[in-house]
Amino acid sequence: MSAFEPITGRYVTITAGGRPHRIYFEEAGQGQPVICFHTAGADTRQWRHIMNDAEITARHRIIAVDMPWHGKSLPPEGWQTEEYQLTTDFYIEVVLAMVAALELENPVYAGCSMGGRIALQLALNHPAPFKGFIAIEASDFQPAWYDIDWFHRPDAHGGEMGAALVSANIAPQGPEAERWNTQWMFMQSGPGVFRGDLSFYTRDDSLVGKLGGIDTSAKPVHIMVGEYDMTCTPEDAKRTADAIPGATLAVMPGIGHFPMSENPEGFRPYFVEALAKMA
Amino acid sequence: MARADLLPRLTAMGAALETRAHLHRLGALFSETVLIEVQGDEYYLTFHRGALETITPGPSRKIPWRFAIRVDAEALEKFWQPIPEAGFHDIFGFVKTGRGSIEGDILVLVKNLRFFKEFMALGREVQA
Numbered sequence: 277m278s279a280f281e282p283i284t285g286r287y288v289t290i291t292a293g294g295r296p297h298r299i300y301f302e303e304a305g306q307g308q309p310v311i312c313f314h315t316a317g318a319d320t321r322q323w324r325h326i327m328n329d330a331e332i333t334a335r336h337r338i339i340a341v342d343m344p345w346h347g348k349s350l351p352p353e354g355w356q357t358e359e360y361q362l363t364t365d366f367y368i369e370v371v372l373a374m375v376a377a378l379e380l381e382n383p384v385y386a387g388c389s390m391g392g393r394i395a396l397q398l399a400l401n402h403p404a405p406f407k408g409f410i411a412i413e414a415s416d417f418q419p420a421w422y423d424i425d426w427f428h429r430p431d432a433h434g435g436e437m438g439a440a441l442v443s444a445n446i447a448p449q450g451p452e453a454e455r456w457n458t459q460w461m462f463m464q465s466g467p468g469v470f471r472g473d474l475s476f477y478t479r480d481d482s483l484v485g486k487l488g489g490i491d492t493s494a495k496p497v498h499i500m501v502g503e504y505d506m507t508c509t510p511e512d513a514k515r516t517a518d519a520i521p522g523a524t525l526a527v528m529p530g531i532g533h534f535p536m537s538e539n540p541e542g543f544r545p546y547f548v549e550a551l552a553k554m555a
Numbered sequence: 556m557a558r559a560d561l562l563p564r565l566t567a568m569g570a571a572l573e574t575r576a577h578l579h580r581l582g583a584l585f586s587e588t589v590l591i592e593v594q595g596d597e598y599y600l601t602f603h604r605g606a607l608e609t610i611t612p613g614p615s616r617k618i619p620w621r622f623a624i625r626v627d628a629e630a631l632e633k634f635w636q637p638i639p640e641a642g643f644h645d646i647f648g649f650v651k652t653g654r655g656s657i658e659g660d661i662l663v664l665v666k667n668l669r670f671f672k673e674f675m676a677l678g679r680e681v682q683a
Contacts, residue, residue, distance in 0.1 A: 421651060423661075432666045440668035444645035448638050504641045506651050 283327045285320075285348070290373035292344070293352075293366050299374065300348035301341045305333025308407070309383035310551070311375060312340040313391030315413070315534060316473030317438055318461040319347025322388065325540035326547060336551065339383075341374055343367070345469050360472035364480050367394050368402060375405050384554045386410035389508065389533060390477045392499075396516070397483065399490045399497050408496040408554035410547075413505050413533050415512040416487055416519065420478035428468040435463040438470045445533035447504035450542065458537040492522030498553045499523060500546055502531035524553060562612060565591070565598055567681035569607030572674055579605050581670040587663060589671075590623035593631055605670065622664045624675075626655030635678040646675055 285302045302320045304327040314322045320340035327338045342349040345360055371394065375383060385406050387395045392414025399409045422441060427434040439462035446455050462470065490497060497520055501513035510527045517525035528535060528546050535543040572578055582605020590613075591598045597613025599620060611618060626634075626649045633643035642652045649655030657664065664671060 421647075426662065426665050437665050437668060440672060441647075441665070443669075443672065444647045447641070448644050504644060506642070506645070506648060 281328055282330075282333065283324065287348075288374075288377050290370065290377050292369040292373050295352045297344040297352055297370070298350050299341060299344065299370075299377075301339055301374070301378075302327060303337060303339040304328065305335075305337045307335040307337055308551075308554075309337045309339060309378075309380045310386055310410075311371070311378075311380060311383045312338060313343065313371065313385075313387035313394065314340070314346065315389035315391060316477055317346075317435075317442070317465045317470035318458075318534075318537075319343075321347070321461055322458070322534060322537040324537070325544075326536055329544065332544075332548065332551070339378065339380075341370075343370060345466060345472070351466070360468050362390070362473050362476040364394070364397055364476060364482060367476070368397060371398065372402065372405065380405075382407040384408050384410060384551070386412065386550075387414070388412040388536065389414070390473055392508070393477065393480075393483070396487065396490070396497070396520075399492075399495060399520075400483070400486060403491070403495045406495060408498070410498050410500065410550045410554065412500045412535060413502065413508045413513070414499055415508045415516040416483040417481040418478060418508055418512065420474065421507075424471050424474040424478060427474070428471040433463075434467060434470060435465050438462045438465065442533065445505055445507050446538050447502060447530050447532040449530035450532075450539035454540060455538050458534045461537075487516060487519035488521065490520045490523070492520060496553050497523040498526070498550045500526045500528060500535070500550060502533060502535050503527060503529045504532040507533050526550070561591070561593060561596065561598055562610060564678060564681060564683055565600065565607075565610050568674065568677040569600075569610065571677045571681055572605075572607055575673070575677075578670060578673055581605065581673070582667065585667045585670055587621040587667075588618065590618075590620040590625075590659075592623060592625040593628050607674075620659060622657065622659035622661060624649070624655065624657055630654035631678075634675075635683075637679055639679075646672060 282304045323340035345351045392411040395409040395411035439459040499517045517523045588601045599611040599618045601609045
């Protein structure tokens with residue numbers, strides 16, 4: 277008997293930023309839709325364990341999306357002469373276009389790191405299509421403690437450097453294989469993509485001072501943060517949660533910036549708890 | 556915390572490095588001198604093609620180095636625990652927590668980051 281996983285993948289073309297984008301997404305399960313977004317420099321594979329979790333997928337349709345330029349989603353036509361720079365507006369456009377393309381009704385949004393930042397942006401500015409928001413390793417703003425230009429140079433491998441840098445955000449308690457799988461995605465990231473993601477993540481401070489405007493009375497916001505995350509620290513997440521009336525916070529011990537990928541067993545109960553808060 | 560002579564430990568890390576074939580590959584282009592300074596005690600580590608060739612204790616104002624890690628002894632000892640606590644699990648944690656600094660040609664460090672991090676982590680496996 278072959279060991280097939282329940283995850284299936286498809287492609288759909290959406291329009292964002294005024295151009296078509298061929299998007300790859302994976303899904304598993306049925307029930308409450310949960311649309312999941314990855315961190316900077318990575319792809320849907322970060323969500324592989326959640327999509328393979330039979331108990332979770334028994335009542336949830338877990339969908340993970342490769343952002344344009346990431347994973348198996350191609351960059352747009354003409355990319356070869358462009359400088360990739362992600363923006364908040366483009367990211368939001370992609371999320372809303374995917375919700376529409378997949379005709380999702382009342383989905384939960386879950387995102388990690390830059391995806392977590394977008395959870396807060398959606399909760400503030402575009403809450404209508406969503407049932408609630410799970411914001412993982414999420415804060416209002418994180419300036420860089422590194423030089424983002426390191427990760428796109430003609431004389432070095434940006435992916436290998438990026439992976440070695442983000443390993444600082446992976447907790448030592450996770451299984452060794454999963455910690456290295458987590459780094460592999462960064463090693464595979466396209467040239468300049470991690471840098472282009474970080475340019476948005478480390479410079480867009482448009483949420484600062486606005487978190488109090490998020491209304492959690494009808495659309496819950498749950499923030500999760502790993503103890504070992506040095507990019508979005510537990511203090512950063514707490515500062516963010518405290519600024520959102522009604523938001524809840526979970527600090528995950530022995531976990532870093534990539535919880536669902538680096539330590540799936542450690543992350544699982546916290547994600548189940550987060551889903552329950554969205555019900 | 557009393558300062559310990561790090562020379563035996565750094566020497567053992569160099570010997571452990573010799574046994575790691577994958578680090579020979581990763582460090583194949585790394586031929587640099589690195590300063591590790593712990594509360595004023597200087598150690599100049601000279602690597603050649605990924606092998607630790609010499610460790611020269613300071614003080615010295617004559618040995619050029621490419622990049623330096625300066626950290627307090629307690630933070631370094633925490634870094635070398637088998638399961639380091641959060642903030643002490645990575646060399647960049649020294650900077651983030653304010654317990655140390657990384658100076659010099661950082662790009663050379665970053666280009667060889669996996670190699671150098673794995674070398675530093677060998678301190679968790681050798682006798683203090």
